[in-house]
Amino acid sequence: MSLNPSKVAPEPEPEREAGPGPGPEAQGPGPEGESGPPAGPGPEPEPPSAAGQDREPERGRAAGPSAEPPPPPASRPEALRAPRPRCRTDCLQAPLSRAFQRLGRKVGAHPWVFLLLPVALTAVLGTGLMYLPRDGDEDLEEQYTPIGSPAKAERRFVQGHFTANDSLVFSVSRKSTDVPYASLLVVSDTETLLEPDILEEISKVDDAVQALTVTQDNGTQIPYSEVCAKNQGACVPPNPLLFAWKRNKGLNLTAITFPIYSPAGQIVSLANILGGTVLGPSQSLLQAKAMRLQYYLETDEGEENEPSKAWMIHFLTKFGSFEKSLALKKIQVVYFSSLSRKLEFEATSRMVVPLFHLAYLLIILFAIVSCYRCDCVRNKMWVAVFGVVSTGLAVVSSFGLMLYIGVPFVLIVANSPFLILGVGVDDMFIMISAWQKTSLTDSVSERMSDAYSQVAVSITITTLTNVLAFYTGVMSSFRSVQYFCIYTGTTLLFCYFYSITCFGACMALDGKREGVCLRWLEKPGTPGQKCSSFKKSCCLPGSSLQDGWKADIHPMNLFFRDYFGPLLTSTKSKVFVVLLYVSYIVTSIYGCFRVEEGLDLRNLASDDSYITPYFNVEEEHFSTYGPRVMVIVTEVLDYWDKDARQRLEKCLADFENSEYVDEDLTEFWLRERGRDRMKF
Known part of the structure; x- marks a missing residue:
């Protein structure tokens, strides 16, 4: 039978204790005959409307000053409250873990397939290593x-509008690219090398370099005179001051001016030819500690040709030996070439x-x-290897x-395998740690499934972040x-x-070894148990029987x-860490x-390199x-146009007024032409 709620008698309320309280009119029905809310559970009362709120003051006035507001409705039980919605954060973790569970189960069931297929793939792709460059011919x-740098665009403009013919007159100042060269820096053991006996030793070194001859595989010889840069049919002298002294050994060395020297009416710049200079009045050169000998070679369309390259390599190979044969006593010589950067980098x-x-070997030892x-x-141990x-x-x-x-x-x-080795081994340790937390009593497939589900997010997210970081490069x-x-990144x-296939298969095979060892340790003397000597050698007595059903915890x-x-x-440690981090930020x-x-x-070459x-x-003598x-x-x-020339001169004057420019070393063909016209 059903009961009509309107006909059920209300339960009697307990009597209130005597004392000050509201009057009888406060306990009766409201002004409109409304009864109070029931004490039992029920729907929550709706919030009062605007009209109801307007009538509240009237109700209070009708009840009198001793009236109290009606008691609040009883709260609903916790079970009837609507559950608060949770923020789902496993939108990636759950499907990824399920996918790895299925993969781990398959790897555990078919380990040899997942082991041999990656090895076969490596054998196929490894044949691509035959395309490794052998000659090391790399354009540094x-x-x-930078790709598309303004300097490259400007150089193309110069090469397209200012062509230079070096067959008759060689001018290094008009070259827009590096000219192949061999260079010697001679440093005197005394205060100055502007002495006849020291210049004589420098002359011996110069003659020995120009006498170098390369014999190629086919028997042809390449002397320096065939590959040197020529000016009107003669090789460009490596040092104009030394060249002038060799032609006239009675040259007055005290009458030399620096950085501009004018022998026989020709203007010669000595700025990068002499170093460690001491000047006297009127720019007269008193001392020079070092001298540069620069041997420029022929070029083919802006690049060194093969004979020039062969001669430079021969120069770098033989210079150390014939320097000792010269038995130099008063000078020290160091050498370099335009190929040295590339050769030393390689x-x-x-x-x-x-x-x-x-x-x-060190990583394998650490893994073991x-x-x-x-x-x-x-x-x-062998799984880590x-x-x-x-x-x-x-x-x-x-x-x-x-x-x-x-x-390319x-x-x-060639340096990337070091980085790859450190990053790639991380996944191995994570997977081994997850495997050690599984139970020995489970099957290999179940253990692989559990281990893969634990490492799914960690190794996937770290791999994605590392790969994306490199691919953004x-x-x-x-x-x-x-x-x-x-x-x-690849x-x-x-x-x-390979970690989730090849290495996982190795873990599965090792899991089978664990099962064999565990059974052999449980019943080592069972007559019906057949174990090979190799399996017995892998199952030396240990503590597996004592905690075989517990997860392994690394020390x-x-x-x-x-x-x-x-x-x-602890509080002290927290304070110390905060102070340490603040000091780290300040130092950074x-x-x-x-x-x-x-x-x-110098950082691109080995510590014992000749460069x-x-x-x-x-840097010490030629950095000015x-x-x-x-x-x-x-x-x-x-x-x-005279006005155009004046604007051009003003532009050059602005450049020459810079603190980084020496106005005495400016070369401008229009100025030279004006000086020549003034002579006539």
Whole structure:
């Protein structure tokens, strides 16, 4: 039967205690005969309307001053309240974990398939390494200067409008590209080299260099006289002052002016030819500590030709030996060439390659120490070794693939395996740690499924962030950085793929070994148990029977959990960490203001390279005068117009007034033409 709620008698209310309280009229119905809200559960009262709010003062006045507001409605039970909506944060974690669970189960069920397929893929892609460049002929300017830089556009403009014919008259100041050369810096052991006996030793060195002859494989010989830059049929002298002294050894060395010297009416700039100078009155040269000998060679369309290149390589190879044969007593000589930067950079990169073996050996040793257990079942020593090997397989596969599709292999890419080795091994340790937390009593497929579900988000997110970080480097304006980022990002993708397939299969096979070892340890003397001697050698007695159903906890985890964690959460440690971080930020900001722009070429070569003393001498004695700057007017200019010439002179005067420019060294063909006309 059903009851009509309107006919159910209300329960009697308990009697109130005597005392001050509201009058009887306050307990009765309201002005409109409304009864109070029921005490039991029910729907919440709707908020009062505007009209009801307007009637509240009237109700209060009708009840009198002793009336109290009606008691609030009883709250609903917690079970009847609507649950608050939760913010779902597992939109990526849940599907990714489920996908990795299925993958882990398949890897555990078919480990040999997931092991052999990546190895076969590596064998196929590894054949692309045959396209590695052998000759090392790399254009440093193309790879290590910005793409589309204004300097390159300006040089193309100069080459298109100001062609130079070096067959008759060679002028290095008109060259818009580097001219191939061999250079010597001679430093005197005394205060000055402007002495006849010292100049005699320098002359011996000069004669020995010009006597160098290259014998090629086909028997042809290339003397210096065939490859030198010529001026009216004769080789350009390496040093005009030394050339003048050799022609006239009675030359008055005390009458030399610096930086402009005018022998026989010809203007010669000595700015970058003599270094460590001491000047007297009227710019007279009193002392010179160092001298530069610059041997310019022939070029073919702005680049060194093969004979010139062969002679320079021969010069770099033989100079050290014949310098000793000259038995120099009063001077020190250092040497350099326009090929030295490239050759030393390539040599430094080749020196890095043998270190790969040492790096992989150290990482394997670290992996063995980290994953070794005295427990024969939990021991993951050989699994860690294969994890390092899988990283090497990823390097071979990615490099072979990039070479197949034609991505240039620049020299700095040879350094990327060090970075890849450190980043790629991280996934191995994470997967081994997740495997150690699984139960030994579960099947291999279940354990692989559990381990993969635990590592799904961690290794995927870290791999994506690393790969995206490197692939954003493709937007760099340097081609070498672009190629380095392409190779490294692709290799990290292969590391991720090989970790969840090839290395996972190795873990599954090791899981089967764990099961065999565990059964052998439980019943070592069972007659019906068949185990090979190899399996028995892998199952030495250990503590697996005691905690075979417990997850393995690494001692490092225990250290951070029991010691480092409580220490870090103490008040003193928090204050110390905050102060340490503040000091770190302050030091970093200070270091940012100490950053210096520029590239020191000495850092590109090995510590014992011959270019290091050359740049040391150049910085010490030849740093006063820098490179020459070419100024070109790109618009049409009427040179015969006097006003146009005056505007041009004013423009040159503005350049010469700069603190970085020496006005005495300016060369301008219009000024030279004006001086020649004044002579006549």
